Amino acid sequence: MKIAFIIDPIQRLDPTHDTSVALIEAAQALGHEVWITQAQMLSVVKSQAWAILERVELTPVQLLEGRWVASENWYKLGDRVLLPLEEMDAVFMRKDPPVTVPYLYTTYILDYINPEKTLVVNSPAGLRAANEKMYALQFTEAIPETIVSQDKEIIREFVEKKGAAILKPLGNKAGEGILYLEASDRNFNSIIEISTQWGQVPVMIQTYLPEAKDGDKRIILLNGEPIGTVNRIPTGNEFRGNMAVGGRVAQTEITEREHQMCVQMAAKLQQDGLYFVGIDVIGGYLTEVNVTSPTGIREIDRLSGANLGKQVMEWLGQRMG
Ligand SMILES: Nc1ncnc2c1ncn2[C@@H]1O[C@H](COP(=O)(O)OP(=O)(O)O)[C@@H](O)[C@H]1O
Ligand SMILES: [Mg+2]
Known part of the structure; x- marks a missing residue:
């Protein structure tokens, strides 16, 4: 397959942490051709979405003494070319929030990709439908x-x-x-x-939710199906569990209640084209549905020996094959 990733500038990504890099690595390992681009490199010409793309080749990270280690020059880029995005089998829209007006405009550009030819993950309509905080309100039973x-x-x-x-x-x-x-x-x-x-x-x-001190659980859902989880526990005098503010990651399991929650969410997520999603769960309650560029698979893979990127790419292969 040919797969394009819309990401923030690659030199700003952390190969040992960022899920986009893990997904690109997994695609490459399965022999797919991977291209990258950025939101501001998209255009619509003759009612078709085009992008200035660069071929990317990664040196995969390695697990050394329980830590991901990347080589210094971990990515190599090819020449820039202008191509219709429909030449790809899939386009991963993984620009980081905040969701600004230009971000929304990017989703309108992505509407001009023929869904018969190319799967956009997550679907542009779904990205517009699902504000990461407010979309949780769709699942009244599950939220505090x-x-x-x-x-x-x-x-x-x-x-x-x-x-x-x-x-x-x-x-x-x-x-x-x-x-x-x-x-x-x-x-x-x-x-x-x-x-x-x-x-x-x-x-x-x-x-x-006082249970937040025991952690904010990230569960990754692929097409509505939970495929992995990691806990993020606040450290020091911080009340937030986010990794970006020092949350300590720890292995955890998906409980029966959480599994049921995912079952209840699946149809809605599928209907909205939200194929790759990370939900946040505190004390068994749904608190956030991350759809723009959910992360966590490096940590899940490291702690549980999984390869979630591979699972995502295999699912994509079946879907587009
Ligand atoms: N209802 C809540 N009760 C207690 N702590 C919360 C609650 N909601 C969020 N938090 C804390 O705030 C952090 C960030 O919340 P979240 O809703 O996931 O937003 P984001 O991760 O986008 O900043 C969580 O990791 C958690 O520690
Ligand atoms: Mg969160």
């Missing part, structure tokens, strides 16, 4: 009590009732802008004003 608002009084009432809550900006990632809230906080009003830009931007307010 949650509101979305920019109204100080509505937010205050919710937090007073719950005692403690977590505030989440709707467009961020990696723990950015996540705040712990108590109604008695002397900065309460100011926190809400800054987070909502004085009532202009809605934010998510969610019941605080």
Whole structure:
């Protein structure tokens, strides 16, 4: 197969951590031809999506004493060529959030790829449908009590009732802008004003789950099916579990309740073309559905000896074959 990845500049990726690199490695290992491009290198010409692409060849990372080690020059790029994306069997849209207006425009460009010829992972319509924070509200049974608002009084009432809550900006990632809230906080009003830009931007307010101290579990779903999991445990005096803010990763299992949760989510994810997704689960509750560039497979592979990238590529091969 020919596979293209829309990613952030490759020199900024961490081959020992980033899932995009793991997926590219897995595709290469199965003999597929891999190309990379960036969101700003896409165009539509004659109602077809085109991209300036570069062939990429990776030197795979190696597991040495329980750590992934990459060689210094871990990627090699070929010449830039302009090609219709329909020449690919699959296009992985893996640009990192925030989901900005230009990001959304990129998804509109990706609409001009013939789905009969090329599978876009995740589908552009799905990326637009699923705000990573708000999409969890689709699965009412699975989430902790949650509101979305920019109204100080509505937010205050919710937090007073719950005692403690977590505030989440709707467009961020990696723990950015996540705040712990108590109604008695002397900065309460100011926190809400800054987070909502004085009532202009809605934010998510969610019941605080004390189980968060035991970890924020990432479960990777492939076409609705859970294929692997890793726990991220807050360290030091940090309450957030995100790896980007020092969360310690640890091996874990998918519980029966979590398995049921995935079963309940599968049809909706498939319907929205959300084939490669990472859900976050705290104390058995769904807190986030990562669809833009979910990560975690390097950590899962390292801790459990799996090869999730290979599973993804084999699924793709069956689907497009
Ligand atoms: N309801 C909650 N209760 C307690 N902690 C939470 C809750 N929701 C999120 N957190 C903490 O905040 C971190 C980030 O939350 P998340 O919703 O996954 O957003 P993102 O990872 O995009 O920043 C989690 O790793 C967890 O530690
Ligand atoms: Mg998260």
